[in-house]
Amino acid sequence: MTAPVGEEIVLARAYLIRVAEPPAFALHAFVDVVGPVEAADLVRRGDVPDAVRSETEARRDLDLASDDLRNAEKVGARLVVPEDPDWPAWQLLCLAPSTGRGPRGTGRPLGLWTRGSVPVANLFDRAVSVVGARSATGYGEHVAAELGFELVQAGMTVVSGAAYGIDGAAHRGALSAGGPTVAVLGCGIDLAYPAGHSGLIEGIAAAGLVVSEYPPGTTPARHRFLVRNRLIAALSSATVVVEAGVRSGARNTAATAASLGKVVMAVPGPITSVMSVGCHDLLRTGGAVVAGSIPEIVEAVGPVGANLDPSRKDLRRSTDGLGEEALRVHDALRREESMDAEQVAVEAGLPLDRVRTLLPELEITGHVTRLDDGWRQQEGGDRHG
């Protein structure tokens, strides 16, 4: 796969993406101004503004661009750059360097190492991230897998982080529906982390896409997972947290997604489960809306009106439309035994003339039946709602 971009640009960005630890705000702004080729040249020579120097000084002599591109190619990966038509420009727009500069920042990536079978373009047009605890429960993994499956069935892409627990279950659910699913890694594109998921990550590359902004060989580290989370949030239009402990990284993804203006949903669970504490905290603080069922999630994250939850219809009881007095008349009657209007009036505590008006009305609506010996209830389900 050759990128339809000049080799010079790709080499320059491959160099820059290794020189500064993402997110590198000053370097990004510098590249925006002078372009990637000149930026690479100036960084190499140390001829840059102080802020850029601070981000690039430690590694600027590490010119491994050709090596990185070669190592990436060995595992079937390539570097997608902003100059590439395949770049998910629209989705990454929310990561403008000038917005959300919290302690960990939400800056845009200088490029994305990708490995997969599907074109990057359009893959993120209808993408939903499904994230959560690594030490998930059976309940959480069940929900994540079902959700992954149903989202793909509804035409969406499932984005997650390839971790154990919720991430893995979501990817597997998506793969079982034929994909597409995207794993965003917090280490080099050529590494499988966690090692136990190397088979899963291969499967994701075969039916979807594996993405990382870290050059080949970059080892996983906690701060990289936090930085990586902003890409998961940015590349999806909604983030669903399935299970999260008090300290789960999924809450970081949720917070980032919310700060980027994305829909954030949290799946409730038993309050007896520590793995649902983070979800309930998100719901309590308004950091997420309730994801009460899988059809409800699919409806909420999909295009308006495209996936209306069919399970929420026909929930009305036959007596739902009745007013207070009509309901009292209806409930005063029996199904097995007839009553006359006087008995109904006493039982219902209503004036006789009112009962005499209501009974024929209820007959018309099919709620009561008139027999030779009086009136009976026709139907109405459970009497003690």
Place this chain on the structure above:
Amino acid sequence: MTAPVGEEIVLARAYLIRVAEPPAFALHAFVDVVGPVEAADLVRRGDVPDAVRSETEARRDLDLASDDLRNAEKVGARLVVPEDPDWPAWQLLCLAPSTGRGPRGTGRPLGLWTRGSVPVANLFDRAVSVVGARSATGYGEHVAAELGFELVQAGMTVVSGAAYGIDGAAHRGALSAGGPTVAVLGCGIDLAYPAGHSGLIEGIAAAGLVVSEYPPGTTPARHRFLVRNRLIAALSSATVVVEAGVRSGARNTAATAASLGKVVMAVPGPITSVMSVGCHDLLRTGGAVVAGSIPEIVEAVGPVGANLDPSRKDLRRSTDGLGEEALRVHDALRREESMDAEQVAVEAGLPLDRVRTLLPELEITGHVTRLDDGWRQQEGGDRHG
């Protein structure tokens, strides 16, 4: 137990409470104006305004006051009236006849038939209602029972409706902590409904209180349960819905409690359980706040600061206070292998002089250790949050 109120008043109210099906707004207003004794006399003669006539016409010849009082006494019950010092006046104030006149109304009761071992006064000063589905799951019953127990342990009264499922579990939990618990019935005070809970209702009467505004012998009916729900809501300062199906009566109680300005909480549950759908609906629509744990509920419904949840402390990781750069330096280090400042600078992607400043700072805070051959990570828990 003789009520410290004139017999004439008790007889008048016993007559009035049977003559009109609660809530009887017009009759209540009429009693407020002319007093119960004269009101009873005028109702009996039919010499009343039209609105009152409409409420009382069908049953005004049913003068069973003495019978009702005798039948109540047979089961150890009495009629508590607003003139009684034992009347929970303050709690029932929210049910003013002029407020919340929806289709089912929230009118005040004309009297309350009570059966129990504890004085009514003060029983509702710190009362919480625990309500939910009859066809509850094991999870729901577990939570309701634990909650009933913990509320009583925290000095509160548990109010519920004596139904199967959540109600029963909440009452049992409260009884297992020694009570007090209150059952508000939707049928006559002398009836045990459901029949399978007659033993439980006896237990509640023995250690707490059974309450009904319906005269002895009144059969259970759906509209009575809905009318009864307003008393459950009014007599508690907070309502907790533990499990509720889409059509659960508990949602009616929750809506009434909210309209009365009470705290309403809903316990989340698995989204795979139909018995949590109603709770999640309440959370989604803002009809309730998240009841994420039993200590959290006890804290929320109790007096301010009295029951602070102790489980929410000490959740911080040792690296929580570190800034972005310090965290990168910390994460770049290993525990088993020493690194020099130059290696750290490359790994962390930070200028060398910055790393040289940060390392001694991290040594002071106990995050890193200086050895003869370089620097090591001191502690820090899981590296991949």
